[in-house]
Structure formats: structure tokens, C-alpha cells
Amino acid sequence: MLNVTKKVAERESFIASVIHLHLPQRQKIYDFTYNYEITNSDFTLAKPSLRPSWQGLYYPLSNEVWLCILFVLLLTPFLATLVICNRESEGDVKTMSLKLIGSLLGQSMASGRGESAGSRVFVASWLVFAFVVGTAYRGNLTAALTLPKYPPRVETVAQLAETVDRLLTPSYGKDVRDFLTQSESKIFQVFGSKLELVPDILSGLKQASNRISYIETDRFVRLAIVEHFTLADGSNSLYVGREKFLTSIAGLPVPHDAPYKPQIDRFLMMVIEVSCREPFKWHLGQQAGLYEKWSEDMLSDARRDAQRKQLEQLEQLKRRSKTAAEETEATEGNAKALSVTHMQGPLLLLLLGLMAAGLAFLAEVLAGKA
Structure with a gap:
């Protein structure tokens, strides 16, 4: 030219x-x-x-929602202490803590006897909060993993x-x-x-x-x-x-x-x-x-x-x-297996949890020998 x-x-x-x-x-x-x-x-x-990202567990909720959840988690122990402080029972404190943490993680819990009316109301309100937040997070997490956010x-x-x-x-x-x-x-x-x-x-x-x-x-x-x-x-x-x-x-x-x-x-x-x-x-x-x-x-x-x-x-x-080709037609050609790119966040969290558990176990062994 x-x-x-x-x-x-x-x-x-x-x-x-x-x-x-x-x-x-x-x-x-x-x-x-x-x-x-x-x-x-x-x-x-x-x-x-799509690039591997460890923030995969963070994407399902916005920054404002995470801040509100953090505020509730910081405020809840003080409210739980006020509810059960009149009973002065160490077992009640442990039971209440297990219920709060277990319900937030979607775990079942046994109903204790002799609980006060205040503790029952407190646990019921917490269960509603944990159900709403947990359901919303799990649904958005599934969507974020199957339809990841591209740059x-x-x-x-x-x-x-x-x-x-x-x-x-x-x-x-x-x-x-x-x-x-x-x-x-x-x-x-x-x-x-x-x-x-x-x-x-x-x-x-x-x-x-x-x-x-x-x-x-x-x-x-x-x-x-x-x-x-x-x-x-x-x-x-x-x-x-x-x-x-x-x-x-x-x-x-x-x-x-x-x-x-x-x-x-x-x-x-x-x-x-x-x-x-x-x-x-x-x-x-x-x-x-x-x-x-x-x-x-x-x-x-x-x-x-x-x-x-x-x-x-x-x-x-x-x-x-x-x-x-037959397998592709059976799955309508749209399903794709999740790779490390999608699951980097959960895998990293699991690895950190295992490391923390190992360190805690080692500390308990050393403390028992001391």
C-alpha cells in the first residue's frame, strides 16, 4: 500500500x-x-x-453485607452473656456458644432442658438470622462457582x-x-x-x-x-x-x-x-x-x-x-466441571483450617507433656 x-x-x-x-x-x-x-x-x-482467585468465598456477598454480619458477630457474644449471666453456669455458656456457631454453619443442635425464656428467645432470633444469611450465602456461592465473575x-x-x-x-x-x-x-x-x-x-x-x-x-x-x-x-x-x-x-x-x-x-x-x-x-x-x-x-x-x-x-x-459426543448431548453441552480456578478459595480455606487444627493439636500435646 x-x-x-x-x-x-x-x-x-x-x-x-x-x-x-x-x-x-x-x-x-x-x-x-x-x-x-x-x-x-x-x-x-x-x-x-478467568484467573484463579482466593476471594471466591468472598464474592457472594457485598462489602456492606459482610460489615453488617461482622458487626452482628461482634455484638452477639455480649448479648448472649447478658442473657445467661444470671444463671452463672459454665455449661450454659458452652451450650449457647455451640448453638450459635453450629446454627450459623448449618448444623443441627439438641434442645437443652432448663433453659430460661430469655435464652430461648435469643436463640430463636439467632436461628432466623443464621437461616436467612446462610441460605443467601450458599445460593450466591453456588452461582458464583458455576458462573464465575470474569474480569x-x-x-x-x-x-x-x-x-x-x-x-x-x-x-x-x-x-x-x-x-x-x-x-x-x-x-x-x-x-x-x-x-x-x-x-x-x-x-x-x-x-x-x-x-x-x-x-x-x-x-x-x-x-x-x-x-x-x-x-x-x-x-x-x-x-x-x-x-x-x-x-x-x-x-x-x-x-x-x-x-x-x-x-x-x-x-x-x-x-x-x-x-x-x-x-x-x-x-x-x-x-x-x-x-x-x-x-x-x-x-x-x-x-x-x-x-x-x-x-x-x-x-x-x-x-x-x-x-x-453422547455424553455432551446427555448434559445438554452446558455443564462444565469445576476446576482449581473456581475452587481455589475453598481449597485454600480448608488448607488453612487443617494447618490451624494441626498447630492446636501440637500445642495440646506439648501442654499435656509439660
Whole structure:
């Protein structure tokens, strides 16, 4: 593409048949035909994956709920002491403590005899609290384990500037890098310092990750993702950010003062069939030309081909492993076994509990020998 525009600038070529963004740096070298499209440049990143997290047991409840539960747990021993203080019985204290802790953990308890009316009312109110909190926590914990919380995606340009370490764009994006570097916007200047050139779109998309983003025209990048990065189940490992990275008018490069430019502009306007002479209004839905129809047909064909390839891959997988396919159909293809990623929190808690129990047992043995 650089060689094509170089020939246009040197007047060896009448026109470049590839669309270019209308940038000030390019305007100095060559002219543009009628800007028949407003082109959006999208940024592409890898979809965030689920990372192991020991806070898995903490996610089911919000910070405010945990603080309220902590406040109740700190207040309960004092209230329990006031309820049973008139009995002055060590057995009552132990029984009450076991009931409080056991009911909170969902354990059954035996009903004691000779309990005062105050202690019965206190235990009954505590049972209601433990039932509500325990049921809500267990339900939310099940949901958090089966449907874990994925890291948030980078969707805006501001988030992109704070998150990524590198930006990639094809070799013909050198003018875009110069434009970003010379921009008065601080965010664009940051992007210009991080922007690197890659040979082609596929090499750039292959390097895309959570910290590396690929910048390309929206139609090109969406088509490449559909054709080359679609998985067998119909999903893909890349996504396009919601906010546009750069928006600019675009046209075909021609030499400065080309005498045939007005005629080419007229033909382009005929193809696009603009229904309004006012600039920039055709992209608001006031045009129904051939250009958009061709673009939609191209994307539709690509999606159809990708779906056909997916079906072929699924058929091959079914033929290679019939047993696995039958098991998948029996579970409706949606059930997934929980991994260490999901269960890291409970496993870590169990390990800490076993260590604490071992230390307590060792302390009791040493104390018994002393």
C-alpha cells in the first residue's frame, strides 16, 4: 500500500484503488477523491480469561453485607452473656456458644432442658438470622462457582490508554502514528508513543492479548476475526471495543491538481447515491447506496462461510469421539466441571483450617507433656 501511494504522489499512477483515511499528513503528499465514507478504526483485544482467585468465598456477598454480619458477630457474644449471666453456669455458656456457631454453619443442635425464656428467645432470633444469611450465602456461592465473575473488558479509549502496553497496526499505519504523535490530545500522544507497526493484519491479531491491542479499520478487522479466529463452537477469542479508536473521512488517493478528479467524484457520488447535498448527513441513514450493500454482502458471506466451517469441524469432532459426543448431548453441552480456578478459595480455606487444627493439636500435646 505504501508503494501504491508513493506512485500516486510521484504521478506514476492516476489513482490508488484502496481507501485511505483523510489525514493532514497525507494531504500534504497527495489529494483525495470525494470522501465517500466515514471510516471507524476499532481496537481489538483478547477476551479476558478467568484467573484463579482466593476471594471466591468472598464474592457472594457485598462489602456492606459482610460489615453488617461482622458487626452482628461482634455484638452477639455480649448479648448472649447478658442473657445467661444470671444463671452463672459454665455449661450454659458452652451450650449457647455451640448453638450459635453450629446454627450459623448449618448444623443441627439438641434442645437443652432448663433453659430460661430469655435464652430461648435469643436463640430463636439467632436461628432466623443464621437461616436467612446462610441460605443467601450458599445460593450466591453456588452461582458464583458455576458462573464465575470474569474480569471486566476494556471498552473505551480512556480505558485502553490506561490498560495496554502496546498498540499494533499494519505498516501503512505510519501516517496514523504520526498523526497521533502530533495531536494536541494527551491520550492520542500516549497512543502514538505505544503504536508499533506489524507486517499485516493476521500477525497483529495473533499478538493481541489483554495488554496488547490491534488497531484496524472496523470492516477489515471484523472480517478477519470472523474468517480466521472463529472457534468450533461459534465463539472467538478476540473482541472489538465498544468505543471507536479513531473516526475519519476516507477516500481514494489521487495526485494533486488531477484534472480528472471532478469526474471521478461524480461517479463515486452516483454509486453511493447520496440523497442529501449537506456534508456528513449520508452516514446518518439518509443514503441507501451500492457501497453499503456490497459491504454488508461481504460480511454476510464471510459469516456464512465461517458457520459452514464450524459445522464441518463439529462433525469431525463427533466422528472422532462418539462417546464424548453422547455424553455432551446427555448434559445438554452446558455443564462444565469445576476446576482449581473456581475452587481455589475453598481449597485454600480448608488448607488453612487443617494447618490451624494441626498447630492446636501440637500445642495440646506439648501442654499435656509439660
